[in-house]
Amino acid sequence: MSQKDKLVIFDTTLRDGEQSPGASMDKEEKLEIAKQLELMKVDVIEAGFAIASPGDFEAVKLVADNIKDSTICSLSRAMEKDIQAAGDALKGANSGRIHTFIATSPLHMKHKLQMEPEQVIEHAVRSVKFARGLCDDVEFSCEDAGRSDLDFMCKIIEQVINAGARTINIPDTVGYNLPDQYANTIEQLIQRIPNSDKAIFSVHCHNDLGLAVANSLAAVQKGARQVECTINGLGERAGNASLEEVVMAIKTRPDYFDVEVDIDTRHIVPTSQLVSKITGFAVQPNKAIVGDNAFAHESGIHQDGVLKHRETYEIMRAEDVGWANNRMVLGKHSGRNAFKSHLAQLGVQFDNSDDLHDAFVAFKKLADQKHDILDEDLLSLIKR
Ligand SMILES: CC(=O)SCCNC(=O)CCNC(=O)[C@H](O)C(C)(C)COP(=O)(O)OP(=O)(O)OC[C@H]1O[C@@H](n2cnc3c(N)ncnc32)[C@H](O)[C@@H]1OP(=O)(O)O
Numbered sequence: 001m002s003q004k005d006k007l008v009i010f011d012t013t014l015r016d017g018e019q020s021p022g023a024s025m026d027k028e029e030k031l032e033i034a035k036q037l038e039l040m041k042v043d044v045i046e047a048g049f050a051i052a053s054p055g056d057f058e059a060v061k062l063v064a065d066n067i068k069d070s071t072i073c074s075l076s077r078a079m080e081k082d083i084q085a086a087g088d089a090l091k092g093a094n095s096g097r098i099h100t101f102i103a104t105s106p107l108h109m110k111h112k113l114q115m116e117p118e119q120v121i122e123h124a125v126r127s128v129k130f131a132r133g134l135c136d137d138v139e140f141s142c143e144d145a146g147r148s149d150l151d152f153m154c155k156i157i158e159q160v161i162n163a164g165a166r167t168i169n170i171p172d173t174v175g176y177n178l179p180d181q182y183a184n185t186i187e188q189l190i191q192r193i194p195n196s197d198k199a200i201f202s203v204h205c206h207n208d209l210g211l212a213v214a215n216s217l218a219a220v221q222k223g224a225r226q227v228e229c230t231i232n233g234l235g236e237r238a239g240n241a242s243l244e245e246v247v248m249a250i251k252t253r254p255d256y257f258d259v260e261v262d263i264d265t266r267h268i269v270p271t272s273q274l275v276s277k278i279t280g281f282a283v284q285p286n287k288a289i290v291g292d293n294a295f296a297h298e299s300g301i302h303q304d305g306v307l308k309h310r311e312t313y314e315i316m317r318a319e320d321v322g323w324a325n326n327r328m329v330l331g332k333h334s335g336r337n338a339f340k341s342h343l344a345q346l347g348v349q350f351d352n353s354d355d356l357h358d359a360f361v362a363f364k365k366l367a368d369q370k371h372d373i374l375d376e377d378l379l380s381l382i383k384r
């Protein structure tokens with residue numbers, strides 16, 4: 001039996017991911033992605049924001065009615081009509097969760113909510129109690145926690161846990177925090193809140209400074225046991241922490257993390273491709289894990305190393321995240337060993353080292369002129 005804690009993977013591609021301008025999904029598309037997330041063994045799927053539109057209500061309902069192995073969640077503001085809509089949409093779920101939030105930073109409370117801090121606490125407590133009347137599993141988020149006062153968060157969180165919240169989420173809503181700072185916030189909250197042991201602490205990081213994954217992982221080191229993330233890092237503005245990066249960091253560095261995840265990582269690449277196809281958001285080639293080049297090698301020294309022993313230049317196996325294999329790409333940086341090995345796969349053997357040398361010289365000339373060297377190019381070069 002493993003001694004490690006479980007890290008809950010909460011996917012919000014269908015909610016926060018959908019908030020990327022241009023990434024809206026209809027209910028059938030959401031269900032298709034949700035099925036893929038279920039196959040991947042994601043623990044919680046945030047399917048949408050039920051009050052947002054009749055279509056999103058229907059989407060949350062369709063996902064809740066059809067997905068049985070993952071918990072299905074809907075977001076709601078800290079107000080009864082939102083929470084009621086979430087509860088109604090989740091009625092058919094095997095396991096449902098209502099997620100309610102309210103901002104806790106001085107900036108948001110004053111300028112956006114136009115509420116006094118005490119009113120925010122009242123709204124939060126009332127909302128969590130109301131949500132618990134509809135559903136056993138309630139999550140509460142302190143929106144803009146990354147810019148909130150620690151003492152105030154301790155106060156509101158202690159009260160919402162007493163009101164029945166089981167998961168407490170600490171979003172860095174605008175991606176403002178740095179890893180040490182964010183991890184310290186999580187550590188302090190867990191240490192200082194007297195009833196913190198009654199809830200799971202969760203992180204939800206945005207990528208405005210490119211730190212969403214680093215911040216999430218730093219927080220896991222300090223006790224966070226749920227990470228909210230999205231496929232391909234899709235999400236509001238610069239996006240959310242990317243699921244594939246968080247999961248593969250945990251899996252690749254078991255020496256470093258005291259947690260484990262249940263994710264079946266072989267479904268990562270197909271899920272990434274599905275999300276990209278449905279949303280129309282292309283995945284950049286050098287994106288970690290799911291980019292086309294994540295397991296491709298063009299440089300001769302790297303190709304030679306990988307051909308001799310894969311781990312010289314690969315810290316993960318392409319097959320483990322759902323690629324068919326790693327790839328050797330022949331180009332101007334390639335060397336003889338990869339060239340010879342690639343031609344052998346095409347059925348070409350060299351009788352002697354002079355023939356190999358001549359073909360290799362011709363190949364390098366071609367590679368200086370041509371961006372992509374195709375197998376046809378190589379075969380016609382060999383014929384010549
Ligand atoms: C950080 C995040 O990602 S938060 C989630 C963001 N996602 C979304 O907003 C997508 C879905 N949203 C929507 O469809 C709409 O904004 C709705 C249906 C929720 C609300 O629409 P409207 O009623 O027209 O309000 P509108 O969006 O213009 O303004 C938000 C109102 O909610 C209030 N509000 C914002 N957050 C909260 C909260 N957590 N709890 C209570 N009230 C809140 C605002 O202060 C504002 O109130 P006001 O109208 O009295 O000024």
Ligand SMILES: CC(C)C(=O)C(=O)O
Nearest residue numbers: 101141143144171173
């Ligand atoms: C509502 C919360 C969870 C959120 O999306 C954020 O603060 O970024």
